[in-house]
Amino acid sequence: MATLLRSLPLRRVAQSAPAFMRPSLLRHFSSYPSDRKYNSSHEWAKLDGDVATIGITDHAQAALGDIVFADLPEVGSSAVSGERAATVESVKAAADIYAPLDGEVVGVNEKLEETPDLINSEPHEEGWIFQIKVSDPSQLDALMGSDDYEKTLEEK
Amino acid sequence: MSATRVLLLPSRNVFTNLAAEERLLQSTNAKTLLFYINTPCVVLGRTQNAFNEADVSFAKQQQIAIVRRRSGGGTVVHDEGNLNFCWMTSRDEYSPKKAALMISEVLRNEFNVSGAHVSDRADIMIDGMKISGAAYRISGNRAYHHGTLLVKSDLEQLSRVLRSPLRGDLTASGTKSVRSKVTNVWVHQEVGMQQLVEAIAKRFAGTEHMRTLSPYEVDGFERERQEIMSHGWVYGQTPRFQYEVELDQGRRITLHAKKGSVIENVELHAGGEHESKQHGLRDALVGRAFDGGDLAQGLRASAGSIAESGAFFRGIADVLEARVPQQFWQREEDTHAGADENLIGL
Numbered sequence: 001m002a003t004l005l006r007s008l009p010l011r012r013v014a015q016s017a018p019a020f021m022r023p024s025l026l027r028h029f030s031s032y033p034s035d036r037k038y039n040s041s042h043e044w045a046k047l048d049g050d051v052a053t054i055g056i057t058d059h060a061q062a063a064l065g066d067i068v069f070a071d072l073p074e075v076g077s078s079a080v081s082g083e084r085a086a087t088v089e090s091v092k093a094a095a096d097i098y099a100p101l102d103g104e105v106v107g108v109n110e111k112l113e114e115t116p117d118l119i120n121s122e123p124h125e126e127g128w129i130f131q132i133k134v135s136d137p138s139q140l141d142a143l144m145g146s147d148d149y150e151k152t153l154e155e156k
Numbered sequence: 157m158s159a160t161r162v163l164l165l166p167s168r169n170v171f172t173n174l175a176a177e178e179r180l181l182q183s184t185n186a187k188t189l190l191f192y193i194n195t196p197c198v199v200l201g202r203t204q205n206a207f208n209e210a211d212v213s214f215a216k217q218q219q220i221a222i223v224r225r226r227s228g229g230g231t232v233v234h235d236e237g238n239l240n241f242c243w244m245t246s247r248d249e250y251s252p253k254k255a256a257l258m259i260s261e262v263l264r265n266e267f268n269v270s271g272a273h274v275s276d277r278a279d280i281m282i283d284g285m286k287i288s289g290a291a292y293r294i295s296g297n298r299a300y301h302h303g304t305l306l307v308k309s310d311l312e313q314l315s316r317v318l319r320s321p322l323r324g325d326l327t328a329s330g331t332k333s334v335r336s337k338v339t340n341v342w343v344h345q346e347v348g349m350q351q352l353v354e355a356i357a358k359r360f361a362g363t364e365h366m367r368t369l370s371p372y373e374v375d376g377f378e379r380e381r382q383e384i385m386s387h388g389w390v391y392g393q394t395p396r397f398q399y400e401v402e403l404d405q406g407r408r409i410t411l412h413a414k415k416g417s418v419i420e421n422v423e424l425h426a427g428g429e430h431e432s433k434q435h436g437l438r439d440a441l442v443g444r445a446f447d448g449g450d451l452a453q454g455l456r457a458s459a460g461s462i463a464e465s466g467a468f469f470r471g472i473a474d475v476l477e478a479r480v481p482q483q484f485w486q487r488e489e490d491t492h493a494g495a496d497e498n499l500i501g502l
Contacts, residue, residue: 093294
């Protein structure tokens with residue numbers, strides 16, 4: 001049951017499901033992978049070697065609704081922790097995506113040009129947004145683990 | 157729920173007001189209801205294309221500023237009969253429809269506009285016509301819902317500047333505007349701006365008390381203002397697009413512009429031996445700005461060096477010069493926005 005629910009976008013469940021299945025309860029099924037770190041503005045960062053892949057969380061995509069456009073950073077530009085690096089737009093809403101770490105942008109998810117809604121359907125996997133070659137991997141220690149991030153959602 | 161403060165921006169300069177709004181979002185945590193009014197201007201959504209949304213040549217001729225805002229959604233036009241509101245909250249309290257519902261309630265209950273209601277798109281409507289459009293912005297842990305409220309705008313004048321001569325031949329990525337029939341609150345109730353602002357303030361904050369805020373008090377205001385006035389923001393943030401031009405005898409060319417409206421590829425659609433011509437077109441046009449004069453210049457410069465295609469290139473130069481807007485960039489000081497440097501209230 002838990003596995004089935006995890007595979008559904010929370011947004012759709014939220015609209016059609018009875019109260020006990022709504023997102024606040026679904027969060028207890030731990031849909032946030034533990035192989036990465038999170039920040040309070042709902043970005044995730046997954047480090048592989050010295051390259052971190054950045055995306056937004058399931059919670060963030062559900063709150064935004066259907067994403068229709070992603071404005072990606074330029075490869076080669078510098079990313080500064082806590083500053084805007086990208087923008088995604090859902091119907092009428094533009095949301096800043098922050099760089100959670102310092103470094104150089106070394107990749108962007110080009111699939112988002114044609115299919116920006118990958119951020120909705122697979123926020124933690126195929127819907128990643130950009131990649132940073134990090135200048136100081138210890139910055140990751142300041143971000144939250146999946147348990148702590150989920151706790152911040154429960155407090156809301 | 158913490159108390160809402162109500163602020164009024166005294167300028168009618170759209171760049172000043174949007175910059176103050178943005179910096180208030182970024183630099184404070186207070187729940188805020190903000191009001192401002194702008195001189196005539198076209199305001200594009202964050203990821204829109206000015207060429208597709210507006211007649212940029214007409215705008216320049218009429219000194220109507222073209223502005224890109226940081227929120228999503230479609231293009232709107234403002235004038236001094238339009239009231240702009242912005243409701244800033246934490247991201248957690250962000251709710252797309254709430255502000256629209258509260259304002260439509262004010263119109264019904266305080267001003268007897270019985271038909272006021274909120275559409276599925278969170279626009280405020282009266283009898284099926286739109287009086288208020290909405291757009292949203294989320295940044296870090298803050299968010300706002302801002303919108304227009306057509307009180308007594310010159311709707312005919314405003315709609316003219318939105319008639320883009322390129323629409324139809326232009327394929328833009330980014331958000332498309334949804335065209336709606338619009339009307340003024342004034343048609344239903346002759347309400348003054350001050351009255352309206354006070355009634356909305358009372359509904360949101362429980363008080364009519366509001367403070368006039370000098371934008372210079374807002375942290376980071378001047379830097380933000382410089383940025384949103386720049387060519388690099390208004391046109392440089394244009395997402396990639398294509399523009400198709402009919403030549404003659406069924407021949408067409410497609411101009412591909414990358415982000416920032418700079419040509420990155422050209423396709424020639426014509427029967428027969430056009431390989432070398434297409435190659436020549438690319439050499440002449442790639443890297444140039446999407447500006448009729450600039451493109452024509454590139455083609456004429458190349459025409460001289462390729463004798464056999466010279467006439468063909470000169471013909472395309474004439475067509476692009478006629479169809480693609482030229483020298484449309486407006487410095488802020490040359491627009492109505494820049495002409496008004498006075499800080500005046502409602």
